[in-house]
Amino acid sequence: MATTTDVIDPSTEEAKAAQEARRARLFTLINKTDSYLQILGLAWLTPVLKMAAGDNPRQQSREIWRLLGVPLLAIFIFLAAWGNLAPMVQTSLGAIPGPAQVWEQVENLYEDHQRARAKEAAFYERQEKRNEKLVAAGKEDRVKWRDYTGKPTYLDQIWTSLQTVFMGFLIGTLIAVPLGIMCGISPSFNAAINPLIQIFKPVSPLAWLPIVTMVVSAVYVSSDPTFSKSFLNSAITVTLCSLWPTLINTALGVSTIDKDLVNVGRVLQISWTTKVFKLILPSAMPLIFTGLRLSLGVGWMVLIAAEMLAQNPGLGKFVWDEFQNGSSSSLAKIMVAVFTIGLIGFLLDRVMLALQAMFTHSAQR
Numbered sequence: 364m365a366t367t368t369d370v371i372d373p374s375t376e377e378a379k380a381a382q383e384a385r386r387a388r389l390f391t392l393i394n395k396t397d398s399y400l401q402i403l404g405l406a407w408l409t410p411v412l413k414m415a416a417g418d419n420p421r422q423q424s425r426e427i428w429r430l431l432g433v434p435l436l437a438i439f440i441f442l443a444a445w446g447n448l449a450p451m452v453q454t455s456l457g458a459i460p461g462p463a464q465v466w467e468q469v470e471n472l473y474e475d476h477q478r479a480r481a482k483e484a485a486f487y488e489r490q491e492k493r494n495e496k497l498v499a500a501g502k503e504d505r506v507k508w509r510d511y512t513g514k515p516t517y518l519d520q521i522w523t524s525l526q527t528v529f530m531g532f533l534i535g536t537l538i539a540v541p542l543g544i545m546c547g548i549s550p551s552f553n554a555a556i557n558p559l560i561q562i563f564k565p566v567s568p569l570a571w572l573p574i575v576t577m578v579v580s581a582v583y584v585s586s587d588p589t590f591s592k593s594f595l596n597s598a599i600t601v602t603l604c605s606l607w608p609t610l611i612n613t614a615l616g617v618s619t620i621d622k623d624l625v626n627v628g629r630v631l632q633i634s635w636t637t638k639v640f641k642l643i644l645p646s647a648m649p650l651i652f653t654g655l656r657l658s659l660g661v662g663w664m665v666l667i668a669a670e671m672l673a674q675n676p677g678l679g680k681f682v683w684d685e686f687q688n689g690s691s692s693s694l695a696k697i698m699v700a701v702f703t704i705g706l707i708g709f710l711l712d713r714v715m716l717a718l719q720a721m722f723t724h725s726a727q728r
Contacts (some may be wrong), residue, residue: 378668389416402551402717407431460695465702468695476516483511514677521703525676527594528711530664531601532659538602539658541610546610547617547647564607568665569599571671576601593675605662612654617648625728652719658713663708678704 393416397409410418410426442462449459460468494506497677515523576596583592590598624642633641644651670679684699686692 367589368688372720386416390418398720402713402720404713440693445537445625454694456689456694457691460698464695465698468699469665470530471692472696472699474519476518479516479519482513486511486513505685517681519554520676520678520681521707524666524670524679524706527597527675528558528601528662531598531666532605532662534598534664535658536609539606539654540613542612543613543651543654544617544643544647546614548643553614553618560607560610563603565597566604568604568669569672570598572596572669574602575603576673593673593694596673597666597669597675597677601662601666605658608657608661609651609654612650612657615649616650617643619650620646648723649719652715652723656712656715656719659711663704663711665705 374377390413393409393412396412397406400406407427410423410430414420414423446461446463449461451461459499490509494508497503497505511564542556547555576592579595579599583595590712592651620643624646627642666677667682669675670677671683672679672727674680674683682697685696685700
């Protein structure tokens with residue numbers, strides 16, 4: 364005869380099953396979110412979420428330490444070593460600034476930007492009031508609108524560099540991807556263009572810039588130009604130096620697609636355009652995005668060098684101007700620019716990685 368302890372409560376079993384199902388769905392959601400957190404550089408949040416969901420606390424603590432604790436410790440050690448060793452190095456502009464002096468210049472540069480924006484707003488306000496008085500006095504012919512011509516701030520220089528690198532990167536992509544597809548599809552075309560790729564790929568931006576400057580000055584002649592010549596010089600130099608990784612990776616991706624797909628296309632007798640957009644590009648997309656990521660990184664590095672050499676507006680010119688300035692704060696401002704360049708380069712790579720995940724449904728760390 365069964366006792367009360369041998370009877371299983373159905374409601375308890377159903378509650379446990381429902382709880383396990385909810386937990387499984389929660390972990391599935393966390394695992395799906397993990398890829399996006401990796402793209403954002405927040406992979407350490409995954410073990411935190413798993414720990415909160417009831418996973419093994421010891422195992423997840425080790426993961427948190429590996430993904431968050433170790434990097435933070437490394438940064439702390441770097442800052443401590445920098446702060447202690449920097450004063451020992453004396454230069455013509457004084458001692459190498461430590462973290463505190465660099466952060467102080469970050470604040471100063473932002474305050475300078477705010478003051479410049481306030482001056483710009485006051486300038487346009489005065490101009491508008493003056494023109495309103497002229498209109499009220501019936502002197503519309505004397506109304507004039509002028510643009511503010513104040514010195515660009517540090518944030519303005521960052522924005523200029525970003526615009527330039529994206530323009531150069533866009534032009535390079537529009538050239539490299541079609542050429543790469545042609546190289547991957549046609550061995551004859553690849554054999555014809557490969558020597559040119561091997562010759563021009565290693566050329567430094569310092570060699571391209573004088574040629575680009577002379578060509579743009581001779582060809583781009585307009586009384587009302589859409590883009591300034593300095594902007595075009597830097598953008599085209601970025602294009603010439605950054606298109607090669609995209610071209611090479613696109614050609615590799617196209618040439619290595621599954622041959623069964625190509626055979627299916629032949630059997631179905633699809634058009635060349637359909638073949639490219641429906642078969643070739645989707646299969647080659649991961650390698651194309653790898654090339655795009657490399658090209659954007661190369662373009663960002665090339666741009667800074669081009670701006671320094673040609674004295675075109677942007678972060679490169681800011682660094683060179685501060686080097687020439689020789690004030691007591693110049694070294695700290697240059698180091699601010701160095702960290703800014705590095706952080707922007709990292710963010711640009713994260714953007715390309717996010718686009719890669721969006722279009723290929725996969726991404727590498």
